[in-house]
Amino acid sequence: MYVEIHEDSEHRATKRAGCIPGYLRWRPAPLIKASALLHAGALVATILRPELWPWTAGVVVTDQAMLTIAGLWPRCSLLGPNLKRLPEPAAARGEVAITIDDGPEPKVTPTVLDLLDRHGVKATFFCIGERAMRHPKLCKEIVQRGHAVENHSLRHRHDFALLVLRGFVREIQGAQDTLAAITGMRPLFFRAPAGLRNPLLDPALCRLGLRLVSWTRRGFDTRDGNAESVAMRLLRGLNGGDILLLHDGNAARTTGGDAVILDVLPRLLDAIAAAKLRPVTLRSVIT
Numbered sequence: 001m002y003v004e005i006h007e008d009s010e011h012r013a014t015k016r017a018g019c020i021p022g023y024l025r026w027r028p029a030p031l032i033k034a035s036a037l038l039h040a041g042a043l044v045a046t047i048l049r050p051e052l053w054p055w056t057a058g059v060v061v062t063d064q065a066m067l068t069i070a071g072l073w074p075r076c077s078l079l080g081p082n083l084k085r086l087p088e089p090a091a092a093r094g095e096v097a098i099t100i101d102d103g104p105e106p107k108v109t110p111t112v113l114d115l116l117d118r119h120g121v122k123a124t125f126f127c128i129g130e131r132a133m134r135h136p137k138l139c140k141e142i143v144q145r146g147h148a149v150e151n152h153s154l155r156h157r158h159d160f161a162l163l164v165l166r167g168f169v170r171e172i173q174g175a176q177d178t179l180a181a182i183t184g185m186r187p188l189f190f191r192a193p194a195g196l197r198n199p200l201l202d203p204a205l206c207r208l209g210l211r212l213v214s215w216t217r218r219g220f221d222t223r224d225g226n227a228e229s230v231a232m233r234l235l236r237g238l239n240g241g242d243i244l245l246l247h248d249g250n251a252a253r254t255t256g257g258d259a260v261i262l263d264v265l266p267r268l269l270d271a272i273a274a275a276k277l278r279p280v281t282l283r284s285v286i287t
């Protein structure tokens with residue numbers, strides 16, 4: 001069971017003041033509006049001209065296929081807002097965001113925190129609610145060291161993209177309440193497991209006051225244990241405004257048996273410093 005926190009007076013007041021981005025202000029993306037109109041038109045056409053049903057069915061199936069493809073494309077914005085880069089002012093200042101997913105992981109995260117401290121860098125950790133429950137002290141330590149903890153769902157379900165609205169709300173709210181109870185800070189951002197979703201995720205995030213975040217580039221460090229190739233994917237074309245994705249949980253292993261992030265992170269931080277870029281947390285530059 002996740003920790004249940006029902007809204008306190010401060011959180012309710014924040015909502016009433018409109019300070020939580022998107023709360024109760026869901027605006028369907030153009031693709032969603034077009035899809036709804038298409039379905040309505042297909043239904044009317046089928047009722048008025050039943051003999052057209054093979055054509056209308058084909059149109060609906062094609063539309064559903066387009067929505068599915070959009071949901072399987074992690075950096076796609078066709079289903080709703082999706083933060084892939086930092087805002088232009090942050091980019092102009094040479095700021096980048098290092099984001100670290102799937103933790104906290106007691107065999108990896110403490111060393112990651114030490115590496116970040118050694119370089120004077122702050123990062124954003126997208127934590128899984130159930131892992132945070134198992135390792136609350138480590139989750140607290142992330143925040144105590146000046147980093148940000150954001151929402152990466154309660155259980156990191158493999159079928160996350162197949163959930164309906166109620167399922168999305170339950171899964172994300174569970175992580176939201178759990179992480180807030182542990183760290184004392186409510187997450188502001190959400191990253192979908194594997195970046196996969198469907199059209200019902202956006203209204204769920206609006207209801208919970210969260211912003212969807214993907215990435216500019218990723219290292220594929222859950223699959224590739226070669227630190228050099230992972231680092232190259234992250235560093236190729238590195239520029240201000242980039243959001244970079246690494247993993248402390250579910251990390252691939254090097255030939256030496258270490259989580260690949262532990263070999264990649266020093267290279268990445270040195271390269272960022274050499275390029276005169278400055279790592280920041282998402283919440284420090286996006287309000």
